[in-house]
Amino acid sequence: MVKLSVSSLVAGAALVAALPSYLTSLTGLSLRASNSGQIAAREIGGKVTNKNLARFDNSNIEDGVGNGTDWYHLYLGNGSVAAGWPSKDKWVSFEDMFNNYKLQMYVACQYLNWRLPNNDIAEVQAIWDGIQVAADATGVDHRLIxxxxxxxxxxxxxxxxxxxGVRNPGVMQNHNGKASCNDNNKLTTPCPSKTIHEMIREGTAGTTSGDGLAHCINLSGNGDVSDYYRAARIYNSGSISKTGNLQSNIATHCYASDIANRLTGWVYAPSTCTCDDDPKSCGVATN
Incomplete structure (x- = not known):
């Protein structure tokens, strides 16, 4: 367990005014698609079944290439290394990735809605702990979570x-889960650690209404690094386009590319993904 210091919070507050335009322009969440056409009841407690992808010991938090590079590269195509997507040895370490995003965690609530109280130290610590617990239980790499x-x-x-069309609560905006600290504008402050842990568990292991990341990795079924990017797209839109291209289908066309960039060091650099604003520029198909 990594303990977050008071100095981290003070530094976060002091740096709010210096945040780049990328963060100050945050207006909300990734568009999620309805999975109402899928099976109504799902197995909870999902686990990654492919031994090449499952990772049940996430105690190694220095498991990548350090900080990576804070820039955005537009990834198009099927998520494979052959199509130019990053191999797993290009991913940053969990510790560096978390530390790079801590400032956003401390101030993001008020950038999403100025009425929302920002996260405190205990709540950010609970995100770390919840990720580690969910990763160890499901075999999903903690960096993907x-x-x-x-x-x-x-x-x-x-x-x-x-x-x-589908209720999406919690930090992972999961499929109709129970855990939330802002449901119908009913705020819970502070947000209990057990609730934060449950938000992350529901998004990773699934709910009775929909798939978590573990299920999405299993559904992808390629047995290589592309399953992580494909799983992200499935989590967002419910399925992969018939074309196999991850920018295609409904919901957020930049979603899988964004995830790949986050895994390799993207934090504040301006996004160069035009797929949502101009789908034709990315060859987006909606089937």
């Missing part, structure tokens, strides 16, 4: 529960 948390909520534990 963190990347999805930052993609879905920027780590704000009081992120609003959205509903665009």
């Amino acid at each position: 963190l990347a999805v948390i930052m993609q879905e909520s920027h780590g704000c534990v009081r992120v609003n529960t959205t509903d665009l």
Whole structure:
């Protein structure tokens, strides 16, 4: 367990004014698709079944290439290394990735909605602990869980529960889970650690209504690093496009590319993904 210091919080507060435009322009969450056409009841407690991908010991927090590089590269295609997507040995370490995103976690709530209280030290610590517990239970790499948390909520534990056909609560905006510290604008402050842990468990292991990241990795089924990027797309849109290209299908076209960039060091650099603003520029197909 890594303990977060008071100095981290003070530094975060002091740096708010210096945040880059990338963070100050945050307006909300990734668009999620309805999975209402899928099976109504799901198995909870999902685990990664492929031995090449499952990782049940996430105690190594220095498991990557350090900080990586804070820049954005637009990834298109099927998520394979052959298509230019990063191999796992290009991923940053969990410790560096978490530390790089801590400032966002401390201030993201008020950038999502100025009425929301920002995370405190204990809540950020609970995100770390919850990721580690969920990773060890499901076999999902802790870095992928963190990347999805930052993609879905920027780590704000009081992120609003959205509903665009499917209720999406918590830091991973999971499929109709129970854990939330902001449901119908009913805020819980502070957000209990057990609730934060449950948010992360539901997003990783699944709920009775929908798949978690572990299920999505299993559904991808390639048995290589592309399964992580494909799983991210499945988590966002419910399926992979018939074309196999991860920018295609519904919901957020940049989603899988964003996840790949987060795993390799992207924090504040401007995104160069145009797939959502101009789908034709990325050859997006909606089937």
